[in-house]
Amino acid sequence: MIKDLPQFNDIMPDKIVLALQEILADNLKILDTQDLSHPIEVLEIIENRLHKFWSPISHLHAVHDTPALREAYNSCLPLLSDYETTISHHEKLYQAICRYQPKNSYEKRIIELKLRDFRLSGIALSAEKKLRYGEIEKKLSELGARFSENILDSTQAWSYVASDQELIGIPKDIIPEDKKLTLDYPCYSAVQKYAEDRSLREKCYQAYVTRASDLNDLKYDNTEIMQNILSLKYELAEILGFKNYAELSLETKMAKSSDQVLDFLDKLVAHAKPAAQKELKELAEFAGHELAPWDVAFYGEKLSQKKYHSHQELFRPYFPAEYVLSGLFSLVSQLYNLNFKKINNTEVWDAEVSCFEIIDQHQKLRGIFYVDLYTRKQKREGAWMDDYCSRYKKPDGELQIPVAYLTCNFMRPQKDQPGLLTHDDVMTLFHEFGHGLHHLLTTIDYIDISGINGVPWDAVELPSQFMENFCWEKSILKKLSKHYQTNESLPDDLINNLLASRHFNAGLQLLRQLEFGLFDFYLHLKKPENKDYVLNLFRETHNKTAVMPAPDYLRFPHTFSHIFNGGYSAAYYSYLWAEVLSCDVFSLFEENGVLDAKTGQKFLNQLLSQGGSQPPEILFKNFRGREPDQTAFLKSWGLMQ
């Protein structure tokens, strides 16, 4: 039995709140009473203890929820948030960190990051400004929650009972029994993709893009909330001494300035727009008439089927989940010279969960991870990587081995067949595994900068998106696939169709992401003058970037949760930013052979294992020998030869 892994069976919901209260109180007592002459060491001890207590609880809440656990979990959230506020305003700790003389470059980096976070939490402000800062934070979290509630309520307020005639084209298993169409995404997108009835598509489109707006039930209107959120964010940035909220956002990102972000997005628009225009023209010719927004998904689906016949479902028989997983292990073993070993007798939250060790070429244990592949009741949807603990050298010299959970929601095995994956699923698995490797293969001994810790938001997707690239290599697809009945690997024609379809309507898709990225960034550059600010700015951005005119009633901003109730304010660009980095990293593998072990070692040593120990631009440059370049990204989107 490996020591120090989470004991899931010992988690008793009725004991959680009290146990958490004790840890939090004790942590604060340590900070209040102990000598903080080595603040990093003290913080590591208390943060590590708290994280290892809370992580299995929050993980179980996500993958194996029960009413009692949920109740305990929810009671803990305010305690944790109060605790974090106390720490981020802890004057004695702050002073200790200001005074501390770092002993090496790692400590220097940690102190830099800590001081930055203290500054952004308003610790150095006057009492009056601190008070206002607190008010704004509270108000923002209330407004964000209301923003999302309005979307939910207004989504649920709409439904339409369609006639059989109107439903023609939509796959039977998607249509609800009572034929009542809703604006839930799976239903909405199926109508847009498959409904032959053009006016039905338009009806649903109009309802969908006017949710939570002035054109619908006014009690769910987000217009004023958006303006208030933006004003408060602007004020917050001013209080902290920034020119606007965008500059505040960039303080914790790899991108250095607003100009750099706008320039980055503008350059990509210049490539995507002509491609999107061409794609739209081809689509209109295929349709035989001019296209409206509610035609694009419909004819896109039809044209793609006609050209590539590469429906995702065709791939399932060739990708048994367990087989793909072992193929992924051998690919990574080859790249980084590692071994994966399944370990039994560890406690897991469900019998179908497996646990693995990663052993390196020197026979050292580098990390441990759990894999939970399939959908289950009481499991949250989506796929993600989360960590139980980070690599950390304790004051007594003992090394804590990093541990992670990989969670997916793939289709369950059936009576007569194993769990089978689509090509999209395979990419999801690779993506999350990339996050896992980033966390587990680190060689940094300090919690705050080991693995994924201390890595800026616009760079943290680099290792995960990097892994996706392997899923577009013919030789690798061959190795990953094995028909669950015939044992055949993927036939050439299926692979060729898949590769050919990769860039279908890529210009249109990329342009949409760029429009959102630009709109988000513009929004946070200025103080909103009036209630039309948001919509006007959206129209301006749309007219500049998009290739198809938007109907006057389009109210996209009113449901843009990423930025109004998420962490993506002035940060939506970061998805594309990280993808440019990951493609550029992969291009060196393409140059040297995609499975070249030497390039793999270089990537592992200079970037993947380095966590947040240095700014990502430096790690990137160490590996690539130059600044990031958009070429490889544009090629991967088929926008450059």
Ligand SMILES: [Zn+2]
């Ligand atoms: Zn990710």
